[in-house]
């Protein structure tokens with residue numbers, strides 16, 4: 041025999057003797073289990089127990105003995121049951137055995153492979169752990185819904201039938217018959233290949249596994265298989281192929297989770313294999329003892345025979361024969377023994393191989409189990425996580441619910457207050473409606489009375505209207521004469537102007553300027569009727585004083601408005617189709633620009649004749665809007681050195697024209713248009729002035745306004761002009777002193793002013809020839825000097841005695857223009873009639 045078989049036999053002997061002597065130790069194949077696997081199983085179990093009974097808090101790395109100490113009084117087992125089966129109440133008994141028995145009874149009820157009471161007290165904890173693992177697995181897989189009839193029983197259970205399912209009973213079904221001590225050893229120990237095949241085939245047929253899979257087996261089917269004696273009747277090879285099949289399928293599916301029912305089957309198969317191996321070991325031992333007994337028997341026989349051989353010859357012969365016979369028998373037996381030993385050795389080798397296979401299978405199974413446990417733990421952790429998440433979510437939802445409740449409370453309070461407010465408002469509104477209704481009733485009554493009144497008023501209005509119609513008819517008849525009256529007025533106004541003289545001269549004396557306080561004036565007297573007297577302080581006698589008389593003299597205190605008021609009637613005649621020319625004459629600094637334009641940046645109060653005249657033109661044209669339609673255009677030029685410069689070129693360029701008619705014409709519709717244009721003109725003149733050294737004093741500036749009017753009743757057209765001329769300074773420049781440009785300028789100014797004087801004089805003399813063409817200025821003013829044209833000259837005087845000679849020169853020029861005028865003779869006609877006519881004209885314009 042080799043050492044492996046010796047070990048096996050020794051182990052068997054130890055276990056067997058222990059059993060015979062009444063010990064509770066049973067043969068347990070798990071003794072060859074890997075210690076690590078067992079401790080793993082224990083750790084998993086402890087963790088499960090801790091999670092099931094949290095108060096337990098048992099150390100995970102507890103030893104087998106510690107586990108026993110924990111479980112031995114049975115209370116923890118009952119606590120586990122109470123947690124797993126909350127519907128059942130497992131109460132603690134009076135003794136530990138009573139507690140454990142209650143637990144084992146529950147295992148019976150659940151059909152779980154249980155352990156013995158002795159296992160828990162002194163035996164192997166493996167059975168206890170297996171039982172608890174099965175319980176844990178069942179509740180993990182089935183969630184505690186176990187059928188009390190699941191009927192899973194354990195081999196060797198005291199409840200089981202010892203004759204058929206007993207742990208050590210050689211229950212191989214039909215093999216049992218062959219394994220009697222009397223049976224032939226070959227036949228008993230080595231079933232033929234054919235019989236193995238037959239039994240395996242039968243096993244498969246029983247389990248109907250030819251086509252199907254282990255995992256497809258239903259719990260009922262497995263239960264049936266485990267209840268029947270199928271496993272007992274199956275050859276060991278078939279059982280191993282079942283285990284292999286399950287593991288192969290598990291590997292093939294790449295799933296290490298073995299359904300519980302298959303795991304139970306697997307466990308039963310493995311236990312069956314273990315049982316058979318131990319049975320075989322026992323049988324071998326029996327055989328061995330048998331052979332030893334036989335050997336001893338034959339040895340004693342040989343010894344007897346040898347003693348006999350030393351006796352008589354006959355006896356010796358007979359004994360020799362017998363001895364020979366015995367020797368033959370002995371050699372036969374020895375052959376048989378050798379064969380038997382060879383067979384035993386073979387069996388032991390096979391056993392070792394099977395042990396090895398079994399161990400591998402168990403390891404694989406444990407590995408699968410471990411993986412499954414890990415997966416299970418993982419899933420449990422996931423479930424815990426999910427549970428925690430759900431609990432958290434539940435808390436959040438509860439908080440939300442609380443919030444919503446609070447909001448509902450707030451809203452209901454708000455809605456209550458709102459409803460209260462609405463009720464109050466409703467009351468107010470009702471009161472208001474009632475009040476309004478009352479007011480409406482009152483209004484209805486008033487309305488009725490008003491209606492009545494209206495009817496009466498309507499009636500009186502109709503009567504009045506009829507009366508008005510009669511009056512209006514008379515008025516329309518009177519209006520027929522209106523245009524005739526207007527034309528007549530115009531004619532009378534012109535006659536009045538003619539009576540006053542078509543050339544009029546107003547003298548204006550400017551005040552001393554600030555800073556000229558100590559100056560002496562040359563103007564001695566200013567009369568109310570146009571008289572002015574100047575004195576020469578260097579002369580005495582009758583030559584000291586010179587008297588002049590003009591149409592009007594304005595003293596230094598005269599305002600711009602006063603000066604203009606006597607000019608206004610001429611402006612009106614422009615709109616009647618006349619040409620009017622107003623110019624200012626005088627030495628430099630005498631106030632020509634002040635009279636014509638006003639001071640720099642003048643307010644409306646300081647406006648000069650230009651602005652006031654244009655403003656009036658628009659006012660009068662608007663007031664005549666019902667009878668006339670006017671178009672007004674403006675030109676602004678400067679005559680310097682006999683050249684015409686357009687001052688209204690928007691780009692500010694200094695364009696020169698040979699003729700005044702070439703200058704740009706700008707339509708205006710309002711005073712602001714005119715103001716804008718005048719500003720442009722003044723700016724352009726200022727540009728010229730800075731570049732040409734006070735050129736304004738040595739150039740004539742002319743603002744020309746062209747009026748085209750249409751009589752809306754008669755359709756007649758009229759055309760009037762207004763020229764507003766600010767002449768160059770009239771001072772005489774001494775030829776001997778002036779040279780170059782100054783001399784040229786002086787010559788041009790003298791020539792043009794003389795030409796103006798000649799024209800005016802010729803007109804006053806009613807000469808047949810009027811020398812208009814002698815200067816650009818007279819050419820420009822031709823249409824405004826002569827014929828129906830009216831001319832007004834402002835003679836500007838500087839009161840300072842230092843300007844006396846220039847003052848006399850200016851006054852003489854003005855006298856020449858106005859003094860010879862027939863106006864002096866005609867002035868006598870100015871009387872009541874003329875004043876009445878003027879008043880009439882003023883009245884007409886107002887209309």
Ligand SMILES: Nc1ncnc2c1ncn2[C@@H]1O[C@H](COP(=O)(O)OP(=O)(O)OP(=O)(O)O)[C@@H](O)[C@H]1O
Pocket residue numbers: 549550551553596626627628629630631632633634635639736737767768769836
């Ligand atoms: N009636 C007046 N009241 C107050 N100040 C006046 C009056 N007339 C003229 N002046 C002032 O006298 C100064 C000279 O007047 P203005 O420039 O009008 O003279 P001018 O004759 O136009 O001179 P020029 O020929 O150089 O253009 C200006 O400062 C002006 O404001």
